[in-house]
Amino acid sequence: KCSKCTKQHVMHESMHPCPHHTTYSQAPFTMDMILTSSRRRALETRTIRPQSSTMRSWTKSSPLSFKRSTNVAASRAAYSPAVLPSPEGFELSAALSGDQVRSNEKEQLQGLNDRFASYIDKVRFLEEQNKQLEAEIQALKQQNLSQSLQSDAYDRELQDLRCALEQLHKERAQMLLETDHMDEDLQRLRERYEDEARLREQMESAIRGMKKGKEGSLLMKLELERKVQALVDEMDFLRQNHEEEIRELLPFCSVILFLIQ
Template sequence: MSMSMSSSGIRRSAASRVMATHDPLELCASTAVTNELKIVRTNEKEQLQGLNDRFVSFIEKVHSLEQHNRVLEAEVTLLRQRHNEPSRLHELYEQEIRELRARVEELTHDKSQMHVDCVQMNDALERSREKLEEEGRLREEADNALKGYRKDVDDATLARLELEKKVEALLDEINFLRKVHEEELQEMQASLQATQVSVEMDMAKPDLTAALKDIRSQYENLSARNQAQAEDWYRSKITTVSEAAARNQDAIKHTKEELTEYRRQVQARTLEIEALRGHNEALERQIGEMEDRHNQEIGELQDTIQQLEGALRSTKGEMSHHLREYQDLLNVKMALDIEIAAYRKLLEGEECRLSSVGSSAVQSGYSGFSYMSPRSYTLGAYRRSKPEEEEDEAEEEDEEEKEGEEEEGEEGEQGEEGGDDEEEGGDEGEEDEEEEQKDKKGKDKDDKQDKEKDKKKDSSKDSPKESSKDSSKDSSKESSKESSKDSASSKTSKN
């Protein structure tokens, strides 16, 4: 736009010089026009300088974005390397987990073996306890038998004492009978001596002494026989009691020996039971400690696995976030590249137009001036034919639509090449672009209809065509530049 206005300013300055040579009356008007042209040129220079500064800032921004893209690409490579490294770490942890699981299985097997040993020891302990109870029962039976034997000994002792008492009573009775017999003998002798009866008979006199001797001998034999019988009975009883006592002593001794042996066995079994109980408690305590330790190790390993999985998830999230940022930056870069290409095309087109129009502008100005009056030139330079202007604008809009469609096709191809990970966003962007294109086409149709109506209304008011072509072309080019800028800015905003 600035270049077109500068070219029109050149033509107008040349026309003003020619007007000054031909018509001095138009000097004031030409000076006013030149002042206006100077102001317009200064404004155009300022606008061009602002656009150049903006273009430089865009280039710097593009360089910075390219550098940032390189940094992001390096970060993405590092993240991919890190993403590959945790797989090896995962394999190492998996191997360690397998080893720990094998160790846990081995310890579980040892635990089951220890449990079997513990069950066997408990069975042996139960058998020892049953044997101890049996030995205790036998001991009680032996104690009961010993008590019976002691009772028998006491009974035998009592029987011996009773027999001794009976022997003493019999001896006393024998002595008493002996005394009674002696007294009777004495009494009989005294009575015989006192009675001196003499009986004369034909028979011989009986021998009393012999009878007494016989009686005495009979009683002595009877007492001796009774004493011997008593002594034999007493002796037999004493022998029986002694033999029973000896037998009881042997049984008591044997029972005492058995009781001592049983006590020794009970003490040994008790010590063995205590040792087995202590060993069992030690094994149970060891099993509990091993279970606690292995449970703790398993918990630590599970925590480590969860931490690694969390780190892996966070790394994947960061990686996806960086990829999204990278894709956004790529989209921004593509939009900036498209905008830069559009500016480059505009600048190249403007340079070509200036180079082609610059040489022909002066010639057309001089040749056109010879056929127009100064006043008609000045008026024609600033008057525009609306129908022709609208036709040029319609043509420019059609060209812009074609260029926009080509640029959108290029954007779609670039988006397909660089944005495989964001197909959904690309589809939405294409749908938005299609809707915007439809809106633009509808607006263009409405504008064309309005312009045709304006053409019909203003066809009678148009001025000569030759003087208005340059101005209409300049205005159409300016509008095309502005529309291209608007389209580029809209594309950047879409991207």
């Protein structure tokens, strides 16, 4: 039966398929190929008579497999034991044989029609699978493209991070070098500070010594000034005494000079 018009179409060499089925020409097996195969099988079935003791017809068992059934009634009618027929019996036998052939042809055409319907169902199923596979392939392509774009972005970001890390390593090495130089400068400054501290200590010690010497010098100066003052006073006293003695001796000197003269 056609799934659209709900009519049963019997495939025959003088008939055409349902027009609703023309939409399946895009399937992997086209409609023309299926029709040609069906017609060829129908012609072969009509022209070739079975030589064995049984006649075989095809019946549908599944969308992908078919089994052969034995037409027992046909074989019995065709090969039943009998004597030489009369003309009436021959005509009757020919009529029965023609009816049997037409019945077999109908059964075979029905089987072909069923197979054709199963082919259409299979084609439809394969089309749906193809659509699903195409959708999955497209989704995978989009996913791969997205992953590729993300991978490129990650690679660029990773490259930037590597460059930044390398720059940081360079800056760290430069800072370590500058730190070493600063440590050397600090060590020199520390040594210089220690030298200056020792020199300052020596100077302070000398200043303390000089202060002590200054105090001693002041004391000595005071003592010397006191002695000088004492000597000056003594000298003044002696000069005054000497002058008094001279004044006292002048009259005597005058008398002595007068006497000498």
